[in-house]
Amino acid sequence: xxxxxxxxxxxxxxxxxxxxxxxxxxxxxxxxxxxxxxxxxxxxxxxxxxxxxxxxxxxxxxxxxxxxxxxxxxxxxxxxxxxxxxxxxxxxxxxxxxxxxxxxxxxxxxxxxxxxxxxxxxxxxxxxxxxxxxxxxxxxxxxxxxxxxxxxxxxxxxxxxxxxxxxxxxxxxxxxxxxxxxxxxxxxxxxxxxxxxxxxxxxxxxxxxxxxxxxxxxxxxxxxxxxxxxxxxxxxxxxxxxxxxxxxxxxxxxxxxxxxxxxxxxxxxxxxxxxxxxxxxxxxxxxxxxxxxxxxxxxxxxxxxxxxxxxxxxxxxx
Amino acid sequence: xxxxxxxxxxxxxxxxxxxxxxxxxxxxxxxxxxxxxxxxxxxxxxxxxxxxxxxxxxxxxxxxxxxxxxxxxxxxxxxxxxxxxxxxxxxxxxxxxxxxxxxxxxxxxxxxxxxxxxxxxxxxxxxxxxxxxxxxxxxxxxxxxxxxxxxxxxxxxxxxxxxxxxxxxxxxxxxxxxxxxxxxxxxxxxxxxxxxxxxxxxxxxxxxxxxxxxxxxxxxxxxxxxxxxxxxxxxxxxxxxxxxxxxxxxxxxxxxxxxxxxxxxxxxxxxxxxxxxxxxxxxxxxxxxxxx
Numbered sequence: 101x102x103x104x105x106x107x108x109x110x111x112x113x114x115x116x117x118x119x120x121x122x123x124x125x126x127x128x129x130x131x132x133x134x135x136x137x138x139x140x141x142x143x144x145x146x147x148x149x150x151x152x153x154x155x156x157x158x159x160x161x162x163x164x165x166x167x168x169x170x171x172x173x174x175x176x177x178x179x180x181x182x183x184x185x186x187x188x189x190x191x192x193x194x195x196x197x198x199x200x201x202x203x204x205x206x207x208x209x210x211x212x213x214x215x216x217x218x219x220x221x222x223x224x225x226x227x228x229x230x231x232x233x234x235x236x237x238x239x240x241x242x243x244x245x246x247x248x249x250x251x252x253x254x255x256x257x258x259x260x261x262x263x264x265x266x267x268x269x270x271x272x273x274x275x276x277x278x279x280x281x282x283x284x285x286x287x288x289x290x291x292x293x294x295x296x297x298x299x300x301x302x303x304x305x306x307x308x309x310x311x312x313x314x315x316x317x318x319x320x321x322x323x324x325x326x327x328x329x330x331x332x333x334x335x336x337x338x339x340x341x342x343x344x345x346x347x348x349x350x351x352x353x354x355x356x357x358x359x360x361x362x363x364x365x366x367x368x369x370x371x372x373x374x375x376x377x378x379x380x381x382x383x384x385x386x387x388x389x390x391x392x393x394x395x396x397x398x399x400x401x402x403x404x405x406x407x408x409x410x411x412x413x414x415x416x417x418x
Numbered sequence: 419x420x421x422x423x424x425x426x427x428x429x430x431x432x433x434x435x436x437x438x439x440x441x442x443x444x445x446x447x448x449x450x451x452x453x454x455x456x457x458x459x460x461x462x463x464x465x466x467x468x469x470x471x472x473x474x475x476x477x478x479x480x481x482x483x484x485x486x487x488x489x490x491x492x493x494x495x496x497x498x499x500x501x502x503x504x505x506x507x508x509x510x511x512x513x514x515x516x517x518x519x520x521x522x523x524x525x526x527x528x529x530x531x532x533x534x535x536x537x538x539x540x541x542x543x544x545x546x547x548x549x550x551x552x553x554x555x556x557x558x559x560x561x562x563x564x565x566x567x568x569x570x571x572x573x574x575x576x577x578x579x580x581x582x583x584x585x586x587x588x589x590x591x592x593x594x595x596x597x598x599x600x601x602x603x604x605x606x607x608x609x610x611x612x613x614x615x616x617x618x619x620x621x622x623x624x625x626x627x628x629x630x631x632x633x634x635x636x637x638x639x640x641x642x643x644x645x646x647x648x649x650x651x652x653x654x655x656x657x658x659x660x661x662x663x664x665x666x667x668x669x670x671x672x673x674x675x676x677x678x679x680x681x682x683x684x685x686x687x688x689x690x691x692x693x694x695x696x697x698x699x700x701x702x703x704x705x706x707x708x709x710x
Contacts, residue, residue, distance in 0.1 A: 156516055156519070156520075158523075203695070203699055204698070204699065207698075207699045207700070207702070209698060209699070209702070211515050211516055211519075212458045212515055212516065212519050213698060213702060215516075215519060216458070216649055216694075216698070217694075217695060217698045217699075219646070220646060220649075220650075220691045220694045220695050220698075221691075221695065223646055223691050224688060224691035224692065224695070227685065227687050227688045227691065228685075228688065230685075231682070231685040231688075341642070345523070345527065348520075352520065382535055384530075384531035384532070384534035384535045384638075385531070385535060387527055387530075387531040388527070388528050388531045388532055388535065390527060391524045391525065391526075391527030391528035391531065392524070392528060394520060394521075394523065394524035394527070395506075395510060395521050395524035395525065395528075398510065398511070398517050398520050398521050398524070399509075399510035399511070399512075399521070402512075402517075
């Protein structure tokens with residue numbers, strides 16, 4: 101019974117999200133919602149490896165950046181429209197995931213070591229992108245604005261809003277599938293106790309690599325979306341540490357290893373940011389707030405906001 | 419081009435040694451904290467940035483030479499680190515490795531952006547009366563501030579080594595690093611030792627900040643430049659190894675400046691990331707590290 105009620109709530113929220121642009125004519129609000137969905141989507145990609153499989157990455161942005169460069173270069177240099185390019189971006193992200201995953205998991209890197217090595221890989225890619233010719237080097241790449249479905253560009257904010265909504269819905273479906281599938285159960289087993297999972301016959305290496313490849317593919321698609329919306333790409337944007345942090349932040353705040361954690365976290369953090377911006381106009385303030393929220397959540401709400409809701413609705417204690 | 423590269427090589431190596439000694443100091447704090455507390459202090463770069471600002475404001479407001487500022491910044495950093503660990507990191511992380519990583523990440527975000535808020539994004543440098551004086555070693559010209567920083571960081575490394583090997587505090591720290599429970603049983607206040615170790619680690623950053631300021635610059639994100647460098651040195655030298663940090667610092671300093679000479683400024687930094695990745699993959703205990 102309880103499950104079906106929450107399913108109704110979910111469907112209701114989805115319908116609301118779909119009809120919302122008809123009510124909101126203000127582009128500012130649609131843009132904020134688009135960013136919320138975009139970050140939630142990236143958070144979900146982090147959640148698959150970090151939340152379900154327990155492997156924290158500090159360089160999640162490497163997939164995003166590589167995907168962004170892949171589809172952008174295909175479009176600007178070779179004229180291949182991003183609607184096809186996005187699949188190359190997904191593939192590129194997944195391949196980076198395969199390489200980084202194989203390199204680090206094969207040698208048994210875990211915990212903090214894995215977090216740091218992903219950071220180093222992202223930094224390395226940033227430096228490479230900065231020194232290469234075809235990425236535009238430090239100057240970056242400017243994209244044209246030629247709205248059409250083929251280019252994944254839209255005349256108004258509504259189009260990008262629906263695209264980001266679609267991405268977030270897909271990411272949530274992936275997480276729901278994960279929670280029901282054998283593969284998801286294997287990831288959770290690895291998170292809880294890697295050695296025990298291995299002893300149970302789970303191919304730990306293969307599962308972890310698969311998880312990072314899913315993360316990579318999702319990140320790659322996000323890169324295409326970003327480039328088509330903001331029309332500019334350079335190494336500090338493509339491989340920004342801040343974005344790596346943001347995707348883990350929304351997930352941890354919302355609740356790691358939960359289907360709706362990244363979305364809840366993204367909503368809460370962005371609304372906090374917008375409110376803070378209104379109250380005090382200064383750069384960096386929202387990030388100070390983010391930092392404090394991260395510390396407080398780790399210290400007092402290890403299961404995130406979702407955990408808080410669950411705790412309030414009956415299930416008390418452990 | 420080739421002959422230019424060869425003729426610049428001695429200068430690049432010397433330059434790498436100078437910066438390497440300061441990198442070693444930064445890494446020393448990190449490796450000490452790791453060796454005793456078994457935590458990875460992700461806030462290390464941000465705390466170095468704060469130390470640089472401390473040295474900068476001592477100079478710009480009170481006119482205190484950064485090298486003399488060591489006498490103020492180092493004790494201040496120790497107290498700051500001690501309090502930070504005692505009342506925040508130790509309390510809030512519940513002893514979980516990944517939590518500490520995330521809490522220190524949170525702290526670094528807070529520090530960086532507070533610096534942004536209060537000090538603005540401007541790059542700041544100090545101009546000392548002897549900033550541009552040099553010494554001619556025959557094959558290379560070395561600036562006086564770089565030489566002072568080089569020798570001062572060696573002296574500080576030596577003092578730290580004395581502290582660790584000769585004093586009761588050092589003995590207690592080593593005891594806690596080796597065997598926490600045993601140390602507790604013989605009456606060592608382990609929590610205090612943890613906080614003191616963290617304080618000493620941050621004091622190393624205080625010294626590094628004072629030595630770095632005359633030959634570098636500070637802005638709110640300066641610390642980021644040193645995060646990967648310091649982690650690389652620590653894994654290269656072996657987590658927790660003081661000698662390893664010193665040697666690792668020189669290796670990385672030279673790699674960076676020689677790499678910059680051969681590959682150009684931008685691509686030159688890549689050597690550090692590559693070393694970091696390779697060491698983590700193939701020798702996570704480092705070149706000089708012992709047991710797992």
